[in-house]
Amino acid sequence: MSGRRSHLPPWRGKWVGDGFVDLCFLTIFHKPHQKPNSVPSMEKLKSVIPETLKQKITKSATDDLHSTSSSLLHFFQTLPLFHQMVRDLTDPEIALCGKNKEAALEAKGKGNECFSKGDYSSALHFYSQALRIAPLDVEDKGKNLVAMLYLNRASSLHKLGFFLESLRDCSRALIVSPAYAKAWFWRAKANSSLGNHEDAISDLNVSLKIETSLSGKRQIESELNKLLDQSRLRSNAMEKPNNEISELAGLLFYCQRLQSWPCSSSVYERLQMDLQCVSTTTKGRGMVSSTDIPLASLIHKEDPYAAILLKHCRETHCAFCFNELPADTVPCVSCSIPVYCSLKCQVQAGGQDFPKCMHWAAVLPSDVVLAGRILVKHIEQQSSGGVDPKIHGILDLCQNYGQLSPETKLEFHVYSIILLHCLQQFYASNLPSNSAMTSEIIMLLSKIRVNSMAVVRMKYSDGKQPLDYDVTSSVEQVQVAQAVYCGGSLFNHSCLPNVHAYFLSRTLFIRATENVAAGSELELSYGPQVGEWDCSERRRFLEDRYSFICQCSGCAQLNLSDLVHTGYRCIKPNCFGVVLNSCVAKYEQEKLKHFKGPNSLQGYYGISKDDDSCEKFVHPHLIFVSCGILKEYMVSDDNIGRVARHIFEQTDYRHCFEPGCCLSCGSSCDIRASQKTIAGAEIYIQRLQDAVASGEIATNLITDALKSIDILRIVLHPFNKRIAEVEDNIAQAFCLIGELQAALDHCQASIEILETLYGENHIVIGNELIKLASIRHSMGHKSAANDTSRMVSIFSRYYGSHADIIFPHLRYLKREASSLV
Ligand SMILES: C[S@@+](CC[C@H](N)C(=O)[O-])C[C@H]1O[C@@H](n2cnc3c(N)ncnc32)[C@H](O)[C@@H]1O
Numbered sequence: 001m002s003g004r005r006s007h008l009p010p011w012r013g014k015w016v017g018d019g020f021v022d023l024c025f026l027t028i029f030h031k032p033h034q035k036p037n038s039v040p041s042m043e044k045l046k047s048v049i050p051e052t053l054k055q056k057i058t059k060s061a062t063d064d065l066h067s068t069s070s071s072l073l074h075f076f077q078t079l080p081l082f083h084q085m086v087r088d089l090t091d092p093e094i095a096l097c098g099k100n101k102e103a104a105l106e107a108k109g110k111g112n113e114c115f116s117k118g119d120y121s122s123a124l125h126f127y128s129q130a131l132r133i134a135p136l137d138v139e140d141k142g143k144n145l146v147a148m149l150y151l152n153r154a155s156s157l158h159k160l161g162f163f164l165e166s167l168r169d170c171s172r173a174l175i176v177s178p179a180y181a182k183a184w185f186w187r188a189k190a191n192s193s194l195g196n197h198e199d200a201i202s203d204l205n206v207s208l209k210i211e212t213s214l215s216g217k218r219q220i221e222s223e224l225n226k227l228l229d230q231s232r233l234r235s236n237a238m239e240k241p242n243n244e245i246s247e248l249a250g251l252l253f254y255c256q257r258l259q260s261w262p263c264s265s266s267v268y269e270r271l272q273m274d275l276q277c278v279s280t281t282t283k284g285r286g287m288v289s290s291t292d293i294p295l296a297s298l299i300h301k302e303d304p305y306a307a308i309l310l311k312h313c314r315e316t317h318c319a320f321c322f323n324e325l326p327a328d329t330v331p332c333v334s335c336s337i338p339v340y341c342s343l344k345c346q347v348q349a350g351g352q353d354f355p356k357c358m359h360w361a362a363v364l365p366s367d368v369v370l371a372g373r374i375l376v377k378h379i380e381q382q383s384s385g386g387v388d389p390k391i392h393g394i395l396d397l398c399q400n401y402g403q404l405s406p407e408t409k410l411e412f413h414v415y416s417i418i419l420l421h422c423l424q425q426f427y428a429s430n431l432p433s434n435s436a437m438t439s440e441i442i443m444l445l446s447k448i449r450v451n452s453m454a455v456v457r458m459k460y461s462d463g464k465q466p467l468d469y470d471v472t473s474s475v476e477q478v479q480v481a482q483a484v485y486c487g488g489s490l491f492n493h494s495c496l497p498n499v500h501a502y503f504l505s506r507t508l509f510i511r512a513t514e515n516v517a518a519g520s521e522l523e524l525s526y527g528p529q530v531g532e533w534d535c536s537e538r539r540r541f542l543e544d545r546y547s548f549i550c551q552c553s554g555c556a557q558l559n560l561s562d563l564v565h566t567g568y569r570c571i572k573p574n575c576f577g578v579v580l581n582s583c584v585a586k587y588e589q590e591k592l593k594h595f596k597g598p599n600s601l602q603g604y605y606g607i608s609k610d611d612d613s614c615e616k617f618v619h620p621h622l623i624f625v626s627c628g629i630l631k632e633y634m635v636s637d638d639n640i641g642r643v644a645r646h647i648f649e650q651t652d653y654r655h656c657f658e659p660g661c662c663l664s665c666g667s668s669c670d671i672r673a674s675q676k677t678i679a680g681a682e683i684y685i686q687r688l689q690d691a692v693a694s695g696e697i698a699t700n701l702i703t704d705a706l707k708s709i710d711i712l713r714i715v716l717h718p719f720n721k722r723i724a725e726v727e728d729n730i731a732q733a734f735c736l737i738g739e740l741q742a743a744l745d746h747c748q749a750s751i752e753i754l755e756t757l758y759g760e761n762h763i764v765i766g767n768e769l770i771k772l773a774s775i776r777h778s779m780g781h782k783s784a785a786n787d788t789s790r791m792v793s794i795f796s797r798y799y800g801s802h803a804d805i806i807f808p809h810l811r812y813l814k815r816e817a818s819s820l821v
Contacts, residue, residue: 045081045413057413060404065401065442070435072413077433086421089360098121099336104134104145112150119261120159124327127153132331136176147177154186157327157691163193165328172330172343185220185498187352188227199232275299275522277490282551284398286492286521294518296797299499300487300510305395307455307483307506308366314338320345322455322481322503334458337362361421368415370452371444374422381431397489399446401545408449450546451489453648455481457502464569481506493546494523495530495538500763500798502804513763513797523552530554531758534565536587556593560719561757563663567717568674570662577664578717581671585659601758674715678722680707685726692733700731724753737776744775766794770809777816 015310049057053071060068076082084625113130131149138145170187173180184207187200192200204224211217280286293299309319318325328341330346342345361369378394382454404412416438423431431437459478485508488501499522500513515642516522528538535555567578580588657663660671684704691697697780709726716723727750734743751768758764776784795803795810804810 006376016712018506026300041081041085042411042414045085046410048079048081049410054410057302057410060409062401062443064276065439067232067414068434069413069438069442073433073435073438075627076417078469079645082417086418088416089363090422090425091359092685099135099334100133101138101145104130104149105140107133108145108149111156115152115156120156122460123159124153124156127156128329131329132333133336136333143180144177147173147180147183150176151183153328154183154190158186158193158705162325162327163190165326166190167194168342169328175343179210181207181216181220184210185223188223192227197227201227201231214394249463254752261451268801278521280492280521281490284492287490288474288519288521289516290518293512293522295512295514295516296540298509298800299512299522300491300508302485302487302508304483304506305483305486306370306377308370308373308480309481310366312364313480315456317480318342320349322457323504323505328506344774358714360418364415364419366423367445367448368419369453370448370482370484371416371441372419374444374448375419375423375425375431375441378425383430386557394440394444394449395484397451397472397484397486399443400450400547401446402445404446404449405547407708412442412445412643414437414530420470447486451487452482452484453501454479455483455506457503483508485734492521492523492552493522493526493550495528495535496552497523497525497529499524499744499757502799502802504802509802511798511800515760529758530559530561531565531754531762531764534584535562535589535591536583537585556591563588564717564719565721565757567720569668569713569715569717570665570667571666571669572662572665573664575665576718577662577665577667579662579669579671580657581660585657589598589657595769640673675764677711677715681711684708685729688733689729692729697733698737699737702737705730705733717757719753723759724750724757727753731771731775735785740775740779744772744779745773747772761794761797763798765795766791769794770807770813773817779814784813788813 001678007466015717024771046054049072052717053075055070056064056073056517105776107126107130111123111130114120114123115177127149128559131146131153134145134149136146150169150173157163157169159167164555165186165188166452170183170190173183174187175252177183185201188200188203188207191197191203201224202229204220208217208220208224211220230476275287276290276291277285278288289299303626307322309317314320315336316325316343317323319332320340323341325339325341330343332338332340332346338349340349359393360374364372374394401409401412419441420431420433421436426434456477457480459476483506488508488510491499491501491510498512498514498516498520499510501508501510501524502508510522512522526542528541531539532542539550539555542548562584566576566584567580570579572576646802661668684701688697688701688705703725709730712720712723712726727746731746731750734740734746740795747768754762754764754768769787773784773787773791776787792810792814794805795807799806
């Protein structure tokens with residue numbers, strides 16, 4: 001789920017969390033080999049809608065939809081601009097997504113040129129481009145063009161040392177043209193390079209039989225003799241390797257290399273949870289378990305109802321399984337847009353695609369395309385079941401149309417009419433162009449907005465392969481696809497989630513990250529979490545993006561993290577109290593106003609009553625309000641306990657959140673002056689960040705940043721998140737110049753703050769421990785093994801047996817840790 005882009009620096013193992021996707025209207029896909037198509041002028045279309053109609057639409061509620069969509073439909077039907085736009089979107093002649101023999105031949109020619117110059121990676125690029133646009137049934141020089149392109153690419157791959165990829169491409173060429181002697185020959189070479197000598201010999205024998213030219217036959221014979229000599233030399237007793245490298249075996253090999261599903265048998269971990277969908281008091285439906293759930297249990301697994309790859313990932317990720325593309329991509333058979341990692345994905349995608357790959361599917365925003373896919377799936381399911389394929393109430397999911405922004409309401413109206421007209425080309429009888437159908441699509445778009453999930457992948461932003469791990473590797477979650485999971489949509493959001501969602505291939509997995517008592521609600525995070533942002537930021541984000549006011553426990557209760565996250569330090573030297581800015585103070589004061597007493601929270605999140613009638617949360621860093629007095633959960637004498645006591649040892653808690661006043665001793669602090677001081681310090685920190693990004697670090701930049709963090713420590717509360725971020729920047733800079741002890745100290749300082757903000761078992765801490773362990777390991781410290789075991793336990797909590805698949809670093813670090821012990 002997308003979540004807002006965190007302000008953490010790129011190397012931080014940052015956690016965007018689970019989130020639902022945002023809308024990205026009007027982003028246009030330009031194909032690499034052709035000029036960008038004319039952009040459908042959505043803004044222009046919106047601008048010609050009469051003002052009164054616009055007003056009506058932007059103020060509409062669900063009940064008004066028939067009337068508003070009828071008026072807009074009527075207006076568009078008489079508007080030439082609208083018809084022109086629909087024509088542009090649907091006309092295969094105008095569209096850029098069609099196959100194109102001339103362009104394919106041109107790209108092939110460029111590939112051949114590069115190949116003959118020995119520039120095999122450019123040749124690979126041009127052949128892949130040509131494959132994408134080559135029509136399936138055309139010939140070039142008496143041979144099938146697609147088969148030729150596969151073969152040419154196979155030769156480039158072979159030259160580059162990608163033998164398995166080369167083998168697969170030869171097999172693909174042979175599927176298209178089985179009597180292609182050269183393809184058998186190159187397949188033999190790939191098999192031979194992979195050590196599959198018997199397969200290589202058998203391929204050469206086939207090639208020899210088919211080849212007609214004398215020179216060709218001679219070349220094959222010479223290769224065959226070489227291989228036969230080699231195999232005679234090998235002992236007869238040698239075990240025969242498994243030579244059956246089929247497309248499927250190739251796929252499995254790739255999955256192993258890419259650390260992706262479905263190669264691992266652990267994927268078949270069983271679901272044993274008995275979950276129920278119940279009605280909650282404040283959040284609509286929600287999921288609960290009828291039994292106690294131990295932490296790390298897999299509680300839900302689901303394939304998407306519909307899913308689409310995001311535009312920016314079209315060149316890098318498979319359009320079906322969403323995994324990273326290998327070098328030997330497989331194009332779509334009907335159009336030039338999607339590419340797949342294998343024939344298997346290509347075939348599977350065929351079942352979920354539109355009847356014909358259409359230009360509009362490449363141009364319209366992902367929400368709209370997803371709505372189109374859902375409509376088509378619905379129509380086809382109904383028709384195949386012999387049911388009248390009338391569209392009504394597609395997907396039993398909630399929607400928040402009434403709470404959408406005026407601009408979004410207008411866009412939903414416009415897009416639903418455009419989508420309807422695009423789909424009518426194929427489904428005119430099921431999709432009448434009327435207000436009922438338009439309202440139905442608006443509802444569908446509203447459901448997608450609230451319920452669709454962002455499918456994410458881990459990205460190593462320093463560009464290194466996961467297994468080439470070193471201390472500066474960074475792990476980041478990036479969104480690659482958007483999908484609707486009907487079951488997954490029933491999990492509500494909490495800023496203190498007790499379950500965690502992640503993806504392997506297209507499959508959604510949800511796992512409990514703590515022990516959850518029977519009957520407690522199971523809630524994941526749609527992005528914001530306690531520790532990541534303060535309460536005001538989280539609520540604003542959820543309201544803007546998903547149009548609901550968060551009613552979770554993290555937002556309803558006081559917690560230490562929210563108070564100190566952006567807090568300032570008290571001016572008294574020995575006071576550990578926190579000073580809040582006006583925005584945070586307002587939100588925290590608000591919580592107290594709405595506090596209805598401890599009983600209102602019964603039954604949530606495993607709260608239990610202890611002897612002196614105080615409510616306890618399972619989250620150790622939570623401070624809670626109970627029985628009319630403020631009391632901290634943490635009674636220990638550590639930092640958290642000290643801060644908590646200072647903050648809450650006051651009687652009149654209802655008025656304690658005065659902005660600019662220390663919550664502990666009441667001293668007033670000049671926040672404006674503090675902000676000015678911070679702005680001065682931030683200049684040097686930014687310079688260091690820029691230097692880190694460029695990889696060139698002068699020591700004076702580190703010295704300046706160290707002075708700046710000292711200044712920050714004077715004005716900001718010791719647990720303010722900004723200090724953790726800057727400590728992290730400095731640690732990275734020290735890493736880059738090889739001063740590992742200093743890097744270690746700053747990395748530890750950063751983690752200490754993050755543990756206070758998130759809790760020590762949070763996945764963010766797991767990500768940070770990757771860095772700590774790697775620094776310690778580079779220094780030969782035995783304690784790296786402790787970091788690793790802590791990290792492994794955190795990752796297991798969030799990913800169970802899938803942790804090693806998602807974080808290949810874990811395997812590396814585990815191996816290194818065992819070598820230290
Ligand atoms: C993906 S749906 C979750 C299932 C939904 N409750 C239902 O009845 O179908 C998201 C919607 O649930 C509600 N919701 C989820 N988490 C919430 C929270 N923490 N506070 C308030 N409403 C929430 C909001 O209406 C939100 O738009």
